Amino acid sequence: MAELAKTSLRSVQLAEREDGAGEEVNSKLRFFYESRGVVFLGSVEISSGLISTCGVRLWDPFTDQPPEKLPDDQTRAHRISFAAARSFLDLSLEAVSKGSGINRQAVTSLVTGADTASTEKYKKLVRYFEEQGIEFLGRRDPASQGFFGVGVRILDTNIV
Template sequence: MAFVDFDYRRRFTEAMKPQVPPDALRAARSLAGLSQSDVASGCGLTRAWISKMEAGKERVLQANLTLRSFYEHAGIEFLGTLDVGSGELSGIGARWRPPPGWPERTSESAGYHTERNGVAFLAARALAGLDQLSVARDVDLHKTVLARLETGSFEPDAGDRLRQYYEAAGIEFLGWGDVSENLHYGVGVRWKPPR
């Protein structure tokens, strides 16, 4: 009797996925509003291991797949394009999974993560690997103003300056707004892909 491996295709597809880069792991955790300890307890890894993965000091495939699965189960999708010829990744980032066909169809938006503010400043800072004090100094904002913006506060002048700062650094903000409900779907960040 011959053994048939019906699970081969799934395992092969999983193994072919590129590892999620450290910057996208940091952005995903920031979008989810979790600490490294929260992620560690949720996926069975240690906090020290999460820290090393987010810093790019560890690149273990199984641990990376575990983190990818953890975030995808939470509703976050990872972004990026792999150039098969060069092996280069571009457009790296993370966002909340938007409803299918969004923004054209709104009827299927129930159960998808929404945000009141469509700009994920905390995730942008995490993607760039910057600390709060450095960003506040660079943008000439008080640290408390930056902290409020990162938690979803709407402050037009300061928010515009902060957005321009990240966009000048090559970060693109993602998401679509439903004006009638003042909700945003697919909120996230990524490095601007080359044109």
């Protein structure tokens, strides 16, 4: 990914840390993701620097301008993204399992998308993440049987 984003692996590693890698690297990474259909969300209050409702979602053909290089398989998802929610909250699978009351194996299956049949566990995991301040984004398109604009947003500014 670093090569495709035209930066070094070390810069990507630094960007993933809390103290970041600087504006130039962040700009390259943002362009890399946006050109592949990722839309970044959020607002910044200029006077305080407070970030609110930050999030990320896939491109939505109904509301967004098309990105430069959009692979066909990135325009549509099959369900909401538990992996993105877990990542935003920086939670381990074990922590999600404990907090949601769902066994770790079932959480892993739901997060990776391997389990598409456990409706009750799916709903329980959605409720758990929503209680943690996550809003799931996206719309279902009956014609294609997929979801567009799938992503997550953190509603509580105190989490960021």
